[in-house]
Amino acid sequence: MDLTVSCLSHVYPGRKTRPALEAVDFTVPSGQFVALVGPSGCGKSTLLRLIASLIQPTAGRIEIDGGLTPSQAAAAQHIAWMSQSPALLPWLTARDNIAILRRVLPEGTRLRLSPDEALSMVGLEAAAEAYPFTLSGGMQQRLALARLLTLDSSLWLMDEPFAALDELTRERLSQDLLELWQPLRPTVLWVTHNIYEALRLANRVLVFTPQPGRIAADIDVPLPYPREEADPAFQQVLLQVRQALSLNRNQYEAAHA
Amino acid sequence: MDLTVSCLSHVYPGRKTRPALEAVDFTVPSGQFVALVGPSGCGKSTLLRLIASLIQPTAGRIEIDGGLTPSQAAAAQHIAWMSQSPALLPWLTARDNIAILRRVLPEGTRLRLSPDEALSMVGLEAAAEAYPFTLSGGMQQRLALARLLTLDSSLWLMDEPFAALDELTRERLSQDLLELWQPLRPTVLWVTHNIYEALRLANRVLVFTPQPGRIAADIDVPLPYPREEADPAFQQVLLQVRQALSLNRNQYEAAHA
Amino acid sequence: MKPHTPDSSARAALIIVLVFVLLWEGGVRLFSVPVYLLPAPSTILLTLAQNASMYAQATLLTVGEALAGLLLGVLAGVIIAVLLTLVPHIEAGVMSLAIMIKSTPLVAIAPLLTLWLGFGVLPKIIITALLTFFPVLVNVISGLQRVDGALLDLFRSWRASRWKLFLYLRLPSAVPYIFAALKISAPLAITGAVVAEWTGASGGLGRVMWLAYANLNLPYLFAPIVILAAIGISLYRLLAHAERRLVFWLPSSTVE
Amino acid sequence: MKPHTPDSSARAALIIVLVFVLLWEGGVRLFSVPVYLLPAPSTILLTLAQNASMYAQATLLTVGEALAGLLLGVLAGVIIAVLLTLVPHIEAGVMSLAIMIKSTPLVAIAPLLTLWLGFGVLPKIIITALLTFFPVLVNVISGLQRVDGALLDLFRSWRASRWKLFLYLRLPSAVPYIFAALKISAPLAITGAVVAEWTGASGGLGRVMWLAYANLNLPYLFAPIVILAAIGISLYRLLAHAERRLVFWLPSSTVE
């Protein structure tokens, strides 16, 4: 499912002087795994919310699957969105937090996994009957991830899905995710602050400037999976991303000094 | 402010079969910066909550400052705790979320920073009048951090304070934090999933086993500040921590297979 | 930091109520208040005991009407609240009508109901329902509207229909408000049934009380109040208990 | 997805109320319902217009009593709720007493109040307060107890005193519940003042209505209801407006 973002801007009401996103332009071909990185508050979450049509842009257009508006795409269940906070229903057990999809989504919507399969995918089999408030931060995030993976959508919008996870869990889940992604080839927008994680997963990294978010660099990651940190090619892309990040930070700080 | 944890166990009510912590023993001398790492759900947050006396242990003892119970230490305002979620008051602006400390803490409690100083320390000067729900995830976390830094306490309990921050912000804040920590020398327990971050900051790393959490390794970090990733000594400790983490993961998986 | 068990709080409740009753008894005796102004609790209890079976019968009728009216009122309140949540454009209008109905003293409507529906229990049930539906409506609307923003976004990202959003998100979120509404309405329903029976009823505690009052027989007037209070307190505690069990995910302790 | 502005909803409200009134008028005319059963809205409005100054005077008195009683009731409800939150061990006991008071038909207390306090407005204010305090009490207690667990932990980590916890966390958290309580109690206060005046008052809409009822002069009985409804609706809208401004941090829109 391809995605075209043209000249997208967003200003939150009451925030006239500080737009969250400014003139963002990019195109994602179907099946690409794009990592979005950028400083805190630069508008990454805003971008995802715009594509999920949770908010309406102040200016610019988003086209999905060759012409659908975000709202149409969402209505067709093409989009799966995972927010930065886990957003679990406190009155449901872990399993029911996934099983609720069956009830909420329109009759006949296909789901990829059963709740128990999804739970075991993120290592929460043992917590199936636990309520969200008895789960640790990382477990809550994994539950939200399991819920997203259950959806049979072709555009995944994922807002820092591994932020609360330890390195090992992150690594294991990355592998599982890639295994899932490679045959299905959904288009993925993956917000992260962890560059290693970005480079282990993505085909492409979009680096954003500090607020107001604009695209500072568009970096290809032409490495085969599985990837190794020690690989010099990996280290080279890593350096590229780091430079893009710190460069625009320096620019920004110079401009605002 | 030193800290002694002896044979500490915690079982949440209704969770008889899966203790969160089991027989944890360690001593932290005054002024040490200890990083706690371990897999998701291993009981790190639980440990911090026990020390902050938000919950009572099922077994074992905690002694602070040579004999105080956690409850006494907390009453004397020796402890500053930062939870894994930002826990901001939604009806107060960013500044007032910090200024409220003045009102809530007992008359005459010394605060280290003014609200505005704290905000500028975490780069939120411009958001002083913003309400929490208009802040990005990383901004919320920085606000919670600013609030903690305002407290004049000698034991800091910090639960993944940088989880939602990008690398650059993280780096800058790490430096600022070290600058603050070095002259004051509070004792710090710092939960993190980022081993680089742990090794940039801590004097010592405690590695926990998967649930039920026990101490798997107690690793010294005898490196001078500022630390460089490229430094071979750094890489060596990194390897040590990684091994401790994956080792006990393998053990655990073997045991539960 | 001591946990306060249901047991210890029940004991505290008993003590407080007892002190109140003893003060009352003492006051009446000390100032020898005549019985036609304020009867002593002992007199009231004696009356109650001596007419137990008559009161039991009347109570049955009144409680039946109260519960039926409460059910009707709660249903009406919830259904209107649901409707207004699903079709929000009519909210202001329907609320205005509801307030209009609420502003009409029942004493003006009650005779009309008797005219239309006869002397049976139906008018009493409807009056009780009219008394109870408003708190339910207001609280349930509040509850249905106050939904966590992150969860709302989640459901919107799923394109959940308004009805499913309501069923799986708004309704569970409103449960604490619904319980508050029930706690308000349950005692109201009992008073409502009594007021509805006050004149023109063929039975029930309301009629008993009206006759007692018309005869200025205050022990007979106050004896039913003991029953009403007991029922009110029981209903309230039942609701509080159910609430603790159903709203387990929200902390509600006031004790630390 | 269209935003629903206060303006458009006010228009919708007007239309709904108008349709209701027209149906009523039409029904009365079509079936030529005799005026002693149900007067037509036009008759009621005419009565209202012809006695405008008398009604204005009565309204002033009644609204004054209602507001004073509401204030007293809200204060009492809030203060008791606060007390119970700060001293939770007495909760069950005090709630039992409150339900006891709530279960006592006012008609049994009213003469006692007149005996103690004379024939002035004071007994009316107190009766209104007695009617309104209970919803406030129940809702405010609910609100004070339902505090976000993470924030509660934060305050506990600060060792905030119970009082500060209350002031800076519980109270702001309870604001949505307090507004729901006010929305319930405000119309109740008006009815309460009317009921208190219903018998034995020397003025006010309640007395006007009682006299009209005793004469079965229904236009005069219903005319004050128009006034009461208008006041009730205005109060409700005022509160809803204040709520939107004060509880800005919680989403409350039902429209998507």
Next chain:
Amino acid sequence: QTPGAASTPEEPDQLVFMAGYKPQANLPFVGVYVAQEKGFFAGQNLEVTIEHSAGQGQHLQMVSSGKVHITTQDAGILLRRRSDPGLPLVSIALIGQQGQQAFAALDTSGIHTPQDWEGKRVGYKGTPPPELFALIQAAGADLDKIELVNVGFDPRLLVEDRVDVYPVYKSNEPYILEQWGHPVRLWAPEDYGVPSLGLTYVTSDETLASHTDQLTRFLKAALQGIAYAEEHPDKAVDIVLQYTGPETDRDHMLFMLLEEIEDAHSDLTDEHGLGWQTREQWESLAQMLIEYEGMQQVDVEQVFTNALLEQAAGIK
């Protein structure tokens, strides 16, 4: 409040009068309204506060507790309250020599005698009054064949055919029903030889003892007011309208006043003056209550006194 206070003309004595029901043209009320407005109270150096009861017994509680000095009450109720729960009430003047209780059926109902009530629904307010039983028995109807229905105050029930016979006050509901276009037929207890007495001025034992002089002067002025109303019923009704709301029908009030003036007169009053009462009157009423309602025996001598009337006749 000492008797001496009366001698200081600048300091009028304070009295609180509470009418037993809403403001309307019941004769004892009218007497007080007129006395107030025409200055008869002032003439007796009294300052009277006029309150109104909702008619549910509050006024009796008030009089018993001394908050109200004088009120009005039906002779029958007064007897019952004196008997149980023992309210210390005394009638100081019996204005209604005949009771106002009666039973009404629509003219169009085809009911002509109490025998026709059989198989029909007869309403009562609260509890069936003893007058009803006495009347049915005196008329020779069969109580068992009559369905008794509790109706409360709402004559619309008669018009809307929810009941066939409805209890009324002769001076009140018949007028309203007539106005609605439904003339009625009335049966009054006294027509069947059943004793019935109307409204009295009531005070309590204690007030009677402590305020004898003030009450006497009150009675004097009130009777003067009644006399004025008999002479100028129209002017009296105008005065009544100052106390009622704008919803009140002037003709209704006039109807009520004239009805009650008629019933205030009997052979006794012709001889002794308005308000006069006798042991025989009270005794026969009490007997009826005892027989048909199981009322406890009361000493009727405690229930009324003509002493104030006698004294009042003596003063100017």
